[in-house]
Amino acid sequence: MAPIYAAFDVNTSGHLQVSPVHSIYYEECGKPNGVPIVYLHGGPGGGIEDSDRRYFDPSHYRSVLFDQRGSGKSTPHASLEDNTTWDLVSDIEALREHLKIEKWIVFGGSWGSTLALAYSQKHPERCLGLILRGIFSLRRxxxxxxxxxxxxxxxxxxxxxxxxxxxxxxxxxxxxxxxxxxxxxxxxxxxxxxxxxxxxxxxxxxxxxxxxxxxxxxxxxxxxxxxxxxxxxxxxxxWMRDGQLIDDAHKIKHLPIIIIQGRYDVVCPAKTSWDLYKALGGKGNSNVEYQIIGDVGHSAHEVKVEEALVDAADKFKFIKN
Known part of the structure; x- marks a missing residue:
């Protein structure tokens, strides 16, 4: 299991106006012509942290991270106006087009996994694969x-x-x-x-x-x-029907997907990730890998989870952009 990469700098950053109300902050890191991977933070409302880019080998990946509407350095701060799951899905597409990226790997944990599922199910043709942690499908x-x-x-x-x-x-x-x-x-x-x-x-x-x-x-x-x-x-x-992301998992079962789940995750219990795994075809689908880590909780900042996420990103190095 590999540790997270040593700290490295952002290559470029900026704000993208995605609506009359909202401007989202984004940054690009790593290899400018590398395989694109987009990081979707948790919450919603959590914002990105400097450590979030360190899952991705900067000599291989062109990593893109952004603060979702109302979060972090995006403006206006804490705004709820025009702030829904589908607005955020639209923002991901707007950012992809702005950066002239054809397809990318989608990486998200907790609420980030929710948004990754919503985005990939709406735009599967724009996804090279998914790395998901601590699955949250927003069921009641x-x-x-x-x-x-x-x-x-x-x-x-x-x-x-x-x-x-x-x-x-x-x-x-x-x-x-x-x-x-x-x-x-x-x-x-x-x-x-x-x-x-x-x-x-x-x-x-x-x-x-x-x-x-x-x-x-x-x-x-x-x-x-x-x-x-x-x-x-x-x-x-x-702004979804209850269970929609699990019910629609078949739309992405052709994509390579790695699911990482803490056994003792109290925030997003393992049952949800297991339901998703089964909806994707379970053991009958060789595209999907499911990992339970036996002695961690929910946070991406537990060492064994960090290592599993780095390993997952390294496994995806076979993908070409």
């Missing part, structure tokens, strides 16, 4: 497990803190209660709820609770975009 059962009832059985102490900011009368629909406050006019309430929502997610992301990782939720700018955009997407079901 997945959302209820993490934000309502299920994961609280494993992390009751952190769930109590997440629950405490919502009045007891509204706790029957925690996502809706948070969304109401995160989109309300009370700025102090917005930031309080953003911090609580983001702390719940960062606390549960690794197999071993990492206090340093939880501190990420203390950044009010990051937390607000993360919580506002996530709750916006989740209460609206991603």
């Amino acid at each position: 059962e997945e959302l209820d497990w993490f934000y309502q009832k299920g994961a609280d059985m494993l992390f009751p102490d952190f769930f109590d803190a997440y629950k405490a900011v919502i009045p007891e009368a509204e706790r029957g629909d925690m996502m809706r209660a948070y969304y109401t406050r995160l989109t309300g006019d009370d700025e102090a309430e917005q930031h309080k709820c953003a911090g609580a929502w983001s702390t719940w997610e960062t606390a549960t992301s690794k197999l071993i609770v990492d206090p340093e990782y939880i501190k990420k939720a203390e950044d009010p700018k990051w937390a607000l975009a993360f919580a506002r955009i996530e709750s916006h997407f989740f209460v609206n079901g991603g």
Whole structure:
């Protein structure tokens, strides 16, 4: 298993106006004429980090990373206007065309896997293959497990803190209660709820609770975009029919796909990745590789997950652009 690559610089970066409202920040790294690979960050609302480019061999890949609408360096910050799954799918296509890329490998984890599935199912002809981690298909059962009832059985102490900011009368629909406050006019309430929502997610992301990782939720700018955009997407079901991404997996079963899943992923439990694997044909489809890593959780920043993602990208070096 190979570690992530040593840090390297961005080649070019800029903003692309994708709507009258939104401008997305993007960057290109690695080999300018290398095999294109696009990185789709999590959340939604998480934004990219400098370490995200380090999964991809800079001597082989032309890696493209961008902040989705409302996230990171994209503007306007934390905006929910014209911000849906299908707007983001459209942005990926706009960025591909802007960079004059014919086809690319699509790489995404957590919400990034959701967006990778939505994009590839709509534009399979633009995909060379997919590398997916911690699969999230935005089914209601997945959302209820993490934000309502299920994961609280494993992390009751952190769930109590997440629950405490919502009045007891509204706790029957925690996502809706948070969304109401995160989109309300009370700025102090917005930031309080953003911090609580983001702390719940960062606390549960690794197999071993990492206090340093939880501190990420203390950044009010990051937390607000993360919580506002996530709750916006989740209460609206991603603007998809429930189960759509699993039901439509047949549209991409001809593509080479690697699925990497932590056995003890509490945020996106392994059942979803297993359902996707079966929908893609399971063992009967030689195009699909399914890996369960036995001693990790959800985060891409656990060492064994990082190594598995680097190995997956290295396996895709057979693909020519």
